[in-house]
Amino acid sequence: MQAKACHNIIPPRLLPPAKLPSTASHITLPSHVPRAITITTSPTHEVYTPVPEIDDTITAFWDYQFLFVSQRSEATEPITLRVVEGAIPTDFPSGKYYLTGPGLFADDHGSTVHPLDGHGYLRTFEIDSGSGQVKFMARYIETEAQAEERDPVTGKWRFTHRGPFSVLKGGKMVGNTKVMKNVANTSVLQWGGRLFCLWEGGDPYEIDSKTLKTIGKFELINNNCESLAEEQKFNGDFLDVAAQILKPILYGVFKMSPKRLLSHYKIDTRRNRLLIMSCNAEDMLLPRSNFTFYEFDSNFQLLQSQEFDIADHLMIHDWAFTDTHYILFGNRIKLDIPDFIFELNILLNSIHKWSAGRRRFIGEPIFIPRGTTEDDGYLLVVEYAVSTQRCYLVILDAQRIGEKNDVVARLEVPRHLNFPLGFHGFWAPSNTSNGNLPNFESKCKDSWSMLEENMVYLGNSKNSR
Numbered sequence: 010m011q012a013k014a015c016h017n018i019i020p021p022r023l024l025p026p027a028k029l030p031s032t033a034s035h036i037t038l039p040s041h042v043p044r045a046i047t048i049t050t051s052p053t054h055e056v057y058t059p060v061p062e063i064d065d066t067i068t069a070f071w072d073y074q075f076l077f078v079s080q081r082s083e084a085t086e087p088i089t090l091r092v093v094e095g096a097i098p099t100d101f102p103s104g105k106y107y108l109t110g111p112g113l114f115a116d117d118h119g120s121t122v123h124p125l126d127g128h129g130y131l132r133t134f135e136i137d138s139g140s141g142q143v144k145f146m147a148r149y150i151e152t153e154a155q156a157e158e159r160d161p162v163t164g165k166w167r168f169t170h171r172g173p174f175s176v177l178k179g180g181k182m183v184g185n186t187k188v189m190k191n192v193a194n195t196s197v198l199q200w201g202g203r204l205f206c207l208w209e210g211g212d213p214y215e216i217d218s219k220t221l222k223t224i225g226k227f228e229l230i231n232n233n234c235e236s237l238a239e240e241q242k243f244n245g246d247f248l249d250v251a252a253q254i255l256k257p258i259l260y261g262v263f264k265m266s267p268k269r270l271l272s273h274y275k276i277d278t279r280r281n282r283l284l285i286m287s288c289n290a291e292d293m294l295l296p297r298s299n300f301t302f303y304e305f306d307s308n309f310q311l312l313q314s315q316e317f318d319i320a321d322h323l324m325i326h327d328w329a330f331t332d333t334h335y336i337l338f339g340n341r342i343k344l345d346i347p348d349f350i351f352e353l354n355i356l357l358n359s360i361h362k363w364s365a366g367r368r369r370f371i372g373e374p375i376f377i378p379r380g381t382t383e384d385d386g387y388l389l390v391v392e393y394a395v396s397t398q399r400c401y402l403v404i405l406d407a408q409r410i411g412e413k414n415d416v417v418a419r420l421e422v423p424r425h426l427n428f429p430l431g432f433h434g435f436w437a438p439s440n441t442s443n444g445n446l447p448n449f450e451s452k453c454k455d456s457w458s459m460l461e462e463n464m465v466y467l468g469n470s471k472n473s474r
């Protein structure tokens with residue numbers, strides 16, 4: 010899943026959630042999108058309307074729509090999921106899988122937002138191998154925008170922020186300063202014993218890991234780095250002058266922070282550091298990019314920060330690091346929804362593949378190590394079976410990908426709690442003592458990213474990271 014970075018946060022042209030395939034223009038479509046996920050709080054009011062397969066193109070169009078249907082219900086108490094295939098392995102390391110992403114795309118007043126602007130909806134799967142059970146919870150992140158847009162009494166929604174990627178029904182294209190809408194929907198992190206949901210271009214929100222209640226906004230970089238904005242170099246060139254003009258508008262009118270935190274962090278397990286990156290607010294309107302990298306210890310103390318200027322307007326989302334480099338990926342604009350997991354063995358030069366099946370998509374896989382060898386462990390992945398409108402948690406044996414018995418267990422989310430496509434997740438094993446937990450992202454995902462994206466290498470840090 011690749012989200013657009015903050016540099017194009019005010020796109021020149023608003024993007025629709027999906028484009029109808031041109032080949033389908035002569036085909037009569039259903040008059041409305043059937044609701045896979047209903048606006049209910051009770052499983053007794055389920056509405057399930059299977060989508061007929063008209064042809065591949067049309068079916069694919071509707072399948073995409075179902076990945077982004079609002080779920081207004083929350084599961085604030087743990088619900089035990091039904092195992093529909095296999096069983097939780099007894100050697101599965103117990104822990105909790107957090108998955109965040111957008112939850113709400115349409116309000117009660119006719120406005121619809123782009124999936125990237127959907128309010129953050131945090132899902133958790135708590136796996137207990139002792140009892141062989143998985144407990145599910147889901148809750149909206151109570152951001153400032155959510156508090157403004159959801160009526161606490163009636164539960165009705167009215168979008169007032171158009172969002173960086175959306176426009177509201179009857180909303181003004183120009184003059185609407187409520188563009189920035191931190192919905193904390195992009196990634197989730199546990200660090201220093203605390204849990205956070207992050208957004209692409211704003212402060213994280215801290216979450217209570219047991220109840221999933223929102224504790225509040227956590228000003229990680231602006232608390233630590235108040236002087237950074239003032240310390241910026243001013244060379245007096247045209248872009249610097251333009252930046253000086255833009256800053257009061259962006260900070261004052263659009264209420265943007267000078268440094269906008271991005272959602273992709275890295276954990277340096279060897280040095281026990283949290284690495285995170287910000288961009289400058291004004292760079293989204295200028296043909297240049299400024300990135301600041303921060304390194305924190307487990308007490309959230311800033312150990313190191315370094316700023317880089319790149320004379321290019323870059324679309325940055327994910328990145329990597331080595332002992333001496335930060336590595337940025339210049340992304341294309343796209344929304345990838347995979348339906349395969351590929352395991353590429355560089356020693357044996359072999360490829361193994363697992364597919365959820367036709368009209369079934371998957372989210373970001375997460376690797377859960379079991380032993381000491383590199384691929385000894387499990388892959389956790391959420392499956393979106395749009396053909397039957399169900400969500401599943403699937404456990405795969407990483408050493409058996411492509412074999413008959415690669416699926417170890419499949420657990421079903423109750424239909425009334427079906428959820429839209431998630432973005433990024435975090436695995437928190439329950440046996441760590443200090444809460445500083447490594448994020449085991451899938452090597453498969455990393456491989457895709459590396460292959461697809463152009464890399465921009467940033468030079469040696471003066472602090473020799």
Ligand SMILES: [Fe+2]
Nearest residue numbers: 010011012326
């Ligand atoms: Fe991402």
